[in-house]
Amino acid sequence: MTMLSEAPGVHFEASVFAPQPAEARGLARDEVRLLVGTSHGVAHARFRDLSEHLRAGDVLVVNNSATVNGEIDATLHGFDVVLHVAARLDDGDRVVELRSAPDAARAVLDAWPGDVVLVGEERVTLGEPWPMTSSPTGGGNRLWRARVRGDLDAALERAGRPIAYGYLDRRYPLAAYQTVFGTRPGSAEMASAGRPFTEALVTRLVASGIAFAPVTLHTGFSSQEAGEAPGPEWFEVPEPSARLINAARTGGGRVIAVGTTATRAIESAVSAGRVVGSSGWTHRVITPAAPPEIVDGLITGWHDPHASHLLLVEAVAGRALTQAAYDQAVKHGYLWHEFGDSALLLGQR
16 A cells, blocks of 8 residues: 655654543533644634635635545454445445454454455455555555445444544444535545534634635544555545635635545645646645645644644644644644544645
8 A cells, every 4th residue: 555655753652542522521512622723823722713814815625525424333253343435436346444343442464365255235345445446455445446236325324323443432423424514425424624624614614804715525534543644535626715815815715624534635636836626536635745835724624643634734734733632632632533622724825
């Protein structure tokens, strides 16, 4: 599988994982903490204060992909496993991952091409490693291209659940994994940077002169191993959003991506220094060595050390600001992962 050629330059010890959504902690979604990092330093706020840190003419790029059930119980050679299901490929195959039962805490790495995973009456036959056919086959391979016999989507809708990992205190319904922007089902995991937005906050931002540019990127699995690049993901940047972003840049506004997924979508639609309406499978990997051309700032959650997403954050915000932000987040106990706290990082671009 594709590996990143460089390790993240930012170093820290991971903080506390958020074990439940903000609502289960007695907070509204927009009451999670917000660390604001700029070239002038780091400040602490609440997410509902976001409008105070933006200015009229800025544009927020938001991912309108909605989360679908992507996890279901299955068996492999008579043993219980958890099957994670992501993208539907152009030929109808699915991208899948096998995880340990019952909590999906670790990857199952001893499957081989031709193995059949049973999901009730549905048969999921493992084919080639994903995303590269040159990936090691079996004995350590994690992601697979798989042929499905039966209606796996119906099984997921009937008996599936949102993808979750072992750090949550219990299971949460699919509604907990949706954002106010999610209108196009297709993400295996939530585009979580948009989760703290509420309708009231969006209204305040629009009234303050902040524009919203929707894009689509259907997410794959977030469980990349250390040094592993994100795989191909399907995206679309509609022409009206491209025009809005280009106009904001021409008028001196900043382009602020809500999440690494929105960043990847926009940067996959750049031609000659401008955003153009585009769609398809993106292989774009944003790192300090391959930095963004359009995105000036980022609203994001907090990522584990050595995660590929952290390289993207560093590419947008710069190494010094990213390190300062993470140092402060660890010091002040910010919560990690999809139900955790947030950051607004505005670099010097």
